Amino acid sequence: MEVSEGKKGLVEFKDDKVFTWPTLVAKEFLAAILVTVGLLFYSYVVDAPLRELSNPGQAENPAKAPWYFLGLQEALVYFDPWFAGVVLPTLIIVGLILIPYLDNNPKGNGYYTFKERKFAVTVFALGYIYWYVLIYIGTALRGPFWAFFWPWEKWTHDFPTPPPLHNMPLPLGIVLMMGFYFGGLVLPAMMNRDFFNKMGIVRYVLIMGLLLTMIGTVIKMVLRLSFSIKYIIATPWINI
Numbered sequence: 001m002e003v004s005e006g007k008k009g010l011v012e013f014k015d016d017k018v019f020t021w022p023t024l025v026a027k028e029f030l031a032a033i034l035v036t037v038g039l040l041f042y043s044y045v046v047d048a049p050l051r052e053l054s055n056p057g058q059a060e061n062p063a064k065a066p067w068y069f070l071g072l073q074e075a076l077v078y079f080d081p082w083f084a085g086v087v088l089p090t091l092i093i094v095g096l097i098l099i100p101y102l103d104n105n106p107k108g109n110g111y112y113t114f115k116e117r118k119f120a121v122t123v124f125a126l127g128y129i130y131w132y133v134l135i136y137i138g139t140a141l142r143g144p145f146w147a148f149f150w151p152w153e154k155w156t157h158d159f160p161t162p163p164p165l166h167n168m169p170l171p172l173g174i175v176l177m178m179g180f181y182f183g184g185l186v187l188p189a190m191m192n193r194d195f196f197n198k199m200g201i202v203r204y205v206l207i208m209g210l211l212l213t214m215i216g217t218v219i220k221m222v223l224r225l226s227f228s229i230k231y232i233i234a235t236p237w238i239n240i
Contacts, residue, residue, distance in 0.1 A: 061144050070138030071131050078224050080239050095210045102203050165230035173233040184212040
């Protein structure tokens with residue numbers, strides 16, 4: 001009767017959700033303004049004197065890039081410049097651009113939850129942490145001649161000579177590289193068919209290719225630091 005007469009029922013539903021715009025965006029904008037003002041006043045307190053003019057006859061040792069580029073500078077220790085300076089940044093930028101097109105999960109749009117996006121949140125967080133680990137190593141743990149020093153060690157020019165580097169045999173390196181990418185693409189698809197079917201072959205290959213490349217850079221760093229392996233594949237044309 002109440003419905004037919006257009007009357008409202010006595011049951012009230014509580015809406016516990018808010019829109020991202022303008023509720024969240026307004027708060028983020030206000031927080032950004034407050035942080036900017038705080039940094040402005042902080043810059044008046046902290047002393048930041050200009051250094052002396054550069055001397056071409058006496059290069060700085062260690063010569064370090066600004067902190068936001070130290071991740072790339074640290075990556076140059078483990079990879080050739082063509083990869084660390086061109087390919088790796090390109091993959092990072094392209095990967096970030098592709099995220100909205102690769103993510104076909106309908107859940108979590110407009111709200112943020114780890115429960116419904118475990119894979120995406122975990123991978124992004126690990127990549128974020130990995131990049132800042134590179135920045136920290138380049139900032140705090142690299143001393144003269146870009147040698148590695150633990151935080152409790154004093155930077156000095158008199159340090160033990162690191163062991164010589166060596167390359168993997170070319171056939172072994174090719175087999176390991178192909179096995180790494182082939183296994184990384186096939187095994188997850190076999191173990192989790194639902195994920196593969198939901199993504200589709202194109203999305204799946206792009207996602208796993210970017211993920212395996214990120215994991216591969218970590219493995220390459222471990223091989224360099226632990227086993228003094230310079231290149232997995234070394235040829236006159238390309239080195240990886």
